[in-house]
Amino acid sequence: MSFTSRLAHLGVSLPDAPAPAANYVPYVRIGNTVYVSGQISSDSDGMIIGKLGETMDIDAGAAAARCCAISLLAQVQAACDGDIERLVRVVKLTGFVNSTADFVDQPKVINGASDFLVEALGDAGRHSRSAVSAASLPFGVAVEIEGIFEVQ
Structure with missing residues (x-):
């Protein structure tokens, strides 16, 4: 099943890639590797603000992280000239x-x-990872995630 079909099955259509919030580019492609800048937690209602352990619980934080993953894929799609199927x-x-x-x-x-990336991409979504605490994040968002991707 194509990535587009898998995303559609999950009820997800990738949005336009979010614009950078400062003086940086949203991604850099070097050969078959795409480095995506940190994507902050946001959805159709705007930024997802909060502090885990104070104003948000784990489930709300995980939902915010899922939104970051969707933005990461939107950036990869943009890096692949609109064709997410070029993601390896x-x-x-x-x-x-x-x-x-x-x-x-x-x-x-x-x-x-x-979990979202594996659900949406199958084995292509399995990755190495770090998860770290931050005393604060830009605009007070709950989560920010950056990623490295292999593409064709």
Whole structure:
């Protein structure tokens, strides 16, 4: 099944790739590798703001991470001239979780992105990963994730 079909089956259509919020590019492609800048948690209602362990629980954080993964795929699609089928695999994610000093479940939050990518892409979605705490993130968002992808 194509990635587009798998996404449609999940009820997901990739949005236009989000524009950068400052003086950087949203992705850099070198050969068959695409490095995607950090994508902040946002959905059709806007930015998903919150701090895990204070104003958000793990499920809400995982949902925010899933939104970051959708934005990552939108950037990959843009890097592939609009053809997400040129994606070969997700190589690595680095997830940052806006969390309190005593919150220790960052991996469970970033699972929202990892689980979605495997569900949407199958084995091509399996990746290496880091999940770390941040005292704060831009605009007060709950999650930011950057990624490395292999493309054709």
